[in-house]
Every structure is written in structure tokens, then in C-alpha cells.
Amino acid sequence: MKAKFLIPLVLFVVLVIFLAIGLNRDPHEVPSPLINKLAPSFDIPQLAEPNKTFSPASMQGQVWVLNVWASWCVACREEHPVLVELAKSQMAPIIGLDYKDKREEALAMLSRQGNPYVLSAFDADGRVGINYGVYGVPETYVIDKAGVIRFKHIGPITSDLLNQKIYPLLSELKKS
Amino acid sequence: MKKALLITLCIFNLGVFAKDAVPLADDLLTEQRLISISEEMRCLVCQNESLAGSRSDLANDLRREIRTLIKEGKSDDQIRNFMVERYGDFVLYRPPVKPITWLLWIGPFVILMIGIAGLFVYLRRRNSNVTNVTLSADDNKRLDALLENEKKEGKASS
Numbered sequence: 351m352k353a354k355f356l357i358p359l360v361l362f363v364v365l366v367i368f369l370a371i372g373l374n375r376d377p378h379e380v381p382s383p384l385i386n387k388l389a390p391s392f393d394i395p396q397l398a399e400p401n402k403t404f405s406p407a408s409m410q411g412q413v414w415v416l417n418v419w420a421s422w423c424v425a426c427r428e429e430h431p432v433l434v435e436l437a438k439s440q441m442a443p444i445i446g447l448d449y450k451d452k453r454e455e456a457l458a459m460l461s462r463q464g465n466p467y468v469l470s471a472f473d474a475d476g477r478v479g480i481n482y483g484v485y486g487v488p489e490t491y492v493i494d495k496a497g498v499i500r501f502k503h504i505g506p507i508t509s510d511l512l513n514q515k516i517y518p519l520l521s522e523l524k525k526s
Numbered sequence: 527m528k529k530a531l532l533i534t535l536c537i538f539n540l541g542v543f544a545k546d547a548v549p550l551a552d553d554l555l556t557e558q559r560l561i562s563i564s565e566e567m568r569c570l571v572c573q574n575e576s577l578a579g580s581r582s583d584l585a586n587d588l589r590r591e592i593r594t595l596i597k598e599g600k601s602d603d604q605i606r607n608f609m610v611e612r613y614g615d616f617v618l619y620r621p622p623v624k625p626i627t628w629l630l631w632i633g634p635f636v637i638l639m640i641g642i643a644g645l646f647v648y649l650r651r652r653n654s655n656v657t658n659v660t661l662s663a664d665d666n667k668r669l670d671a672l673l674e675n676e677k678k679e680g681k682a683s684s
Contacts, residue, residue: 380570380613380614380616381614381616382614383610383611383612383613383614383615384612450583475587476583476584476587477591479587480587480588480591480612481612482612483612483613483614485570485571485584485613486570486571
């Protein structure tokens with residue numbers, strides 16, 4: 351008999367738990383369908399040297415990081431020191447994808463804040479970004495030796511993420 | 527004189543407020559197909575807006591991309607696949623029916639069924655709680671007398 355009175359309470363607690371989980375999830379973190387798929391190919395001019403191009407095919411056999419950034423993006427500025435840290439660790443080469451940016455402004459930002467990128471590809475009209483499913487800059491991809499995307503992060507990467515997720519993943523991928 | 531000046535000022539001002547037109551496809555048919563496809567898609571930047579209605583930069587780019595695909599003669603399904611390959615099922619306002627979305631599609635009906643079953647059980651239990659008592663002849667007489675009294679009193683008072 352007593353158990354009957356507890357039913358509404360239990361239902362209420364379950365509801366609260368569901369709502370709490372829902373509130374703590376970031377709706378902008380959409381699972382990418384590109385994970386474990388081949389990184390889309392492209393061949394576009396580089397940022398610093400517009401007469402040279404970059405294509406992901408040239409990274410075959412290496413574990414590398416693709417970071418989508420832009421000088422107009424505030425979160426990218428916030429993320430920049432972390433990328434410099436990652437570059438210093440020499441765990442993997444970082445390739446930048448300068449997304450819908452102005453060349454002078456992008457170069458100015460790199461000379462002001464330091465350049466963690468081996469090179470940056472210049473995606474003027476955002477087409478490459480669309481092929482990579484980019485919808486919020488910055489975004490970061492870890493791509494393995496076979497050219498498969500193994501990890502994607504939307505939003506600025508933090509030191510914690512670097513230590514807990516990206517470093518272990520990089521060393522694991524480099525071994526294989 | 528003053529009036530003329532005011533009018534010319536107004537006319538010249540119009541140019542200041544004018545903005546570039548939103549790029550449209552040349553033919554109406556492409557535009558209609560674009561709208562019918564993108565209305566069913568979520569803008570990823572402002573997630574409560576459809577791709578057709580959003581003014582975000584990315585939405586503009588994606589509409590441009592869809593326009594090109596339409597001009598290339600791609601079917602609606604091919605265009606939808608193009609978007610899903612890049613952004614996942616999340617872009618579709620109508621998620622496809624597949625094992626991972628079964629709960630989403632049939633969940634409400636399951637809950638409805640549970641509710642109906644619960645109601646059924648409750649009603650049956652309530653019915654069986656009402657005990658049938660057969661009245662003895664004595665009881666019946668007393669009951670008749672009471673009803674008779676009631677009637678008389680009712681008439682007297684009215």
C-alpha cells in the first residue's frame with residue numbers, strides 16, 4: 351500500500367534526472383558522420399604561399415591534426431596557445447584550414463600570436479569546410495596514417511582535452 | 527525650395543540604406559526546389575531555424591551548394607544524402623527510420639500503449655472492488671418505505 355504513494359515520487363525523480371542530463375549536454379556537439387571515414391580530399395592554395403597548394407594526400411603515412419580556424423573567430427584566438435603547445439610537443443604536425451578568411455588578416459594573426467601550423471590551406475569560399483562538415487570554427491580533426499578521420503572536436507581545444515584525449519590518441523595511432 | 531531639397535535628400539538617402547540582394551538562382555524552378563529541400567533541414571549554427579530561413583553565413587553557403595547540386599541535375603535524395611554525409615542525420619528535421627531511431631519513432635506509441643494497459647487494469651480492478659449485495663425481502667420493504675416517504679415530503683414542500 352505504501353509503495354503506491356512512492357510511484358509519483360519515483361516518476362518525478364526519473365523526470366528530473368532526464369532533464370538534468372538534457373541540460374548538461376551541449377546541443378552544438380553533433381556527432382560527426384565523418385568519424386572513421388576517409389578524410390575528404392581537396393587541393394587548394396596555401397595561406398602563406400598562394401601559388402602552392404595543399405592536399406591531404408600529401409600527408410599519407412603520417413598521423414596529423416587538421417585545425418579549422420579563422421582570424422575573425424574569437425574562440426580560435428582563445429584556442430591558439432593550446433595549439434602552440436601541441437606544436438611544441440611535436441606529437442603530430444598540425445595543418446591549418448583557414449576558413450573563409452582574409453589573407454592579410456590571417457597572416458597578421460599568425461605573426462601576432464605565433465604559428466603552430468606546418469602550413470595552412472586557404473579555404474576562401476568555405477567549400478572544403480562544407481565537405482568536412484564544419485559548422486562552428488574552430489574544429490579539430492585527428493587523421494591517421496591511412497587518411498581516416500579518427501577524432502573530431504568542435505569548439506576550442508583545451509589543455510585538458512589535449513592531455514586526456516588527444517595525446518593518448520596520437521601516440522596510439524602512431525604505434526599502429 | 528525647402529521642399530525640393532528635402533525630397534532630393536530623401537531620394538539620395540535610399541541608396542544609403544539599400545543592401546545587396548540575397549543571391550538567387552536564375553530560374554524560379556531551382557529556387558522552389560531549393561526551398562522545398564532546405565525547409566526540411568536544420569541550420570547547424572542556429573539550430574532552431576531551418577536552412578531555408580536562416581541568415582547565417584553557413585546557411586548561405588549551404589544554400590549555394592544545394593543550388594549548384596540542383597543545377598548539376600541531382601535528385602532531392604542525392605542532395606539530402608550530400609548533407610547527411612557531412613552533417614549527419616541531425617540536419618534532417620524528419621529523421622530516417624533505422625535501428626538507432628526506432629525508440630524515437632515508436633517510443634511515444636509504446637508509452638501510449640503502456641498508458642492504455644494501465645488504465646485497463648485500473649478499471650478492471652475498480653469494477654471487481656464493487657461488491658454485489660442481494661437485498662433480503664425485509665430490506666426491500668424498508669427501502670420502498672423510505673422512498674415513499676421521500677416522495678411525500680417532496681410533494682408537501684413544493
